[in-house]
Amino acid sequence: MVAELNKSSPTTASQRRGVSHYTRFDVILVAFGTVGLWQLLNMFAGDVAISSPIGTARRSFELLAAPHFWPHVFETIRALAAAYAIASLGGTALGAILGSCRTSGLVFEPILVALYSLPKVTLYPVILVTFGLGLSAKVAFGALHGLIPIAIVTLNAVRNIRPVLIKTARTMALSPWASIITVFIPAVSAEIIAAQRLGFSLTLLGVLIGEMFASQRGLGFLIMNAIELHDVSTMMAVSLMVALAAVAANLALLGLSRRLGVGMSEYA
Amino acid sequence: MTVALTGLIRTGRITADLTRTLTNVGIAFALSVFFGSLGGILIHGVPRLRSALDPYFASYYAVPFFVFYPVLIAMFGVTDAPIIIIAFMFSIVAMTVSTISALDRVPTVLLKAARVARMGPVATALRIKLPSALPQLFTGIKLAIAYSFIGVIASEFILSSSGLGYVISYSYNNLDNRTMYALMLLVVVLVTTINMTVYACEQRILSRRGLLQ
Secondary structure (H helix, E strand, O other), rough: OOOOHHHHHHHHHHHHOOHHHHHHHHHHHHHHHHHHHHHHHHHHHOOOOOOOHHHHHHHHHHHHHHOOHHHHHHHHHHHHHHHHHHHHHHHHHHHEEEEEHHHHHHHHHHHHHHHHHOOOOHHHHHHHHHHOOOOOHHHHHHHHHHHHHHHHHHHHHHHHOHHHHHHHHHHHHOOHHHHHHHHHHHHHHHHHHHHHHHHHHHHHEEEEEHHHHHHOHHHHHHHHHHHHHOHHHHHHHHHHHHHHHHHHHHHHHHHHHHHHHHHHHOOO | OOHHHHHHHOOOOOOHHHHHHHHHHHHHHHHHHHHHHHHHHHHOOOHHHOOOOOHOOOOOHOHHHHHHHHHHHHHHHOHHHHHHHHHEEEEEHHHHHHHHHHHHHOOOOHHHHHHEEEEEHHHHHHHHHHHHHHHHHHHHHHHHHHHHHHHHHHHHOOOOOOOOHHHHHHHHHEEEEOHHHHHHHHHHHHHHHHHHHHHHHHHHEEEHHOOOO
8 A cells, every 4th residue: 555655666667768858857847946936935925934945055054064063963863773773674574474474464454554544743742751752762753653664565565475486485395594585585675675765754754753842952853943943044954954865865765676676577 | 541532522622623633634635635636647648747757756755744834834824724735745646646556557458448439538537547547546545544634633733723633732741641642542543443434435346346356
């Protein structure tokens, strides 16, 4: 279900090849259009509400040069790394275990989907009470956001391994370990990378929301602090840098998953 | 929790907030399904537009949206508008992407059959494309519901003066744990019920068409 979001790539790949002369130009055109729209919004609403693209860029460079900015960045990276490690390993393991048995997959998938669509912010107070203020609460909240979608996508991938592959592994009398390494992992690797990409975005969202509510450090805290001081340009600059970093990480994972996806389809 | 929740509902203390949240979710959901499917049809019809927007769709959900909520508040004030816009922005792309991939999956043979039967564009859309794209469209609708809920409640939680998210964060700040846990239970039950209802609808339509796997 979540996987559907990522599945647009294989069908569009051939189509993209047909119009590749325009594609790069068009993509840049859309980017310019977005910045132009932003400038218009700035002219319409004024600097009090939304700072201009140039003003935001200038403020971003000021922040990047300021020594007090970097501890916040490292704090967020530390929380994100820990949360993502938990979400990624835990989610993949959970999905693989639940997906490997037909009954458990059927029972747990609706539960996981219900959990996924729950606004997890509402549970934040419980997490704060359990983990206390500080790094561990942010990590727990981020991991909670990322773990569930990773588990759902992995579960579906493992459940939908083609039966012929499983039979082949059995026919060749592979040991369980050898069949996992040589058959099952390659069969689901494209979906698992797609799951990691989705999970990464959501973990980042979780960590930032966690920092916005109860934290004294981190980029989310900087944004919330800027809101309270009504410092629009700082707020926009931090938001912009976070968004750009997120998109860059996402594109890197997307490139990886496309390469694996193409490799798989040539194989099968 | 349950006792506190029934108490809250019976005294009518949260009726206003509950209706407000549900109204906002409803508006955001309706807008995103309408414009999302419209946009999906449009983008599917223009391959060049589609290849230009494709990389943006792929990284759309990587942008942490809620960081832009304060900007919207600065523009529209603390009203329902920023909440609905955030939820709408959060859910429209899921609907658009699902519509595009739904239209992709309409088998070419069916379109050829429609041409052989000399069906007009409207008849083709209603009798060929819609039925065969329906399962995939349901995926979009389910995601749109989930994202509208997340968008509305999280925005209320961050900065708002009413709604369920606001009441939860208010009672959290005032150490009113009974109300807080009761409302969390309400949100969980509400979202799960709506999810299960849509799921049941989907299964019924699919099984009627004999598409159930």
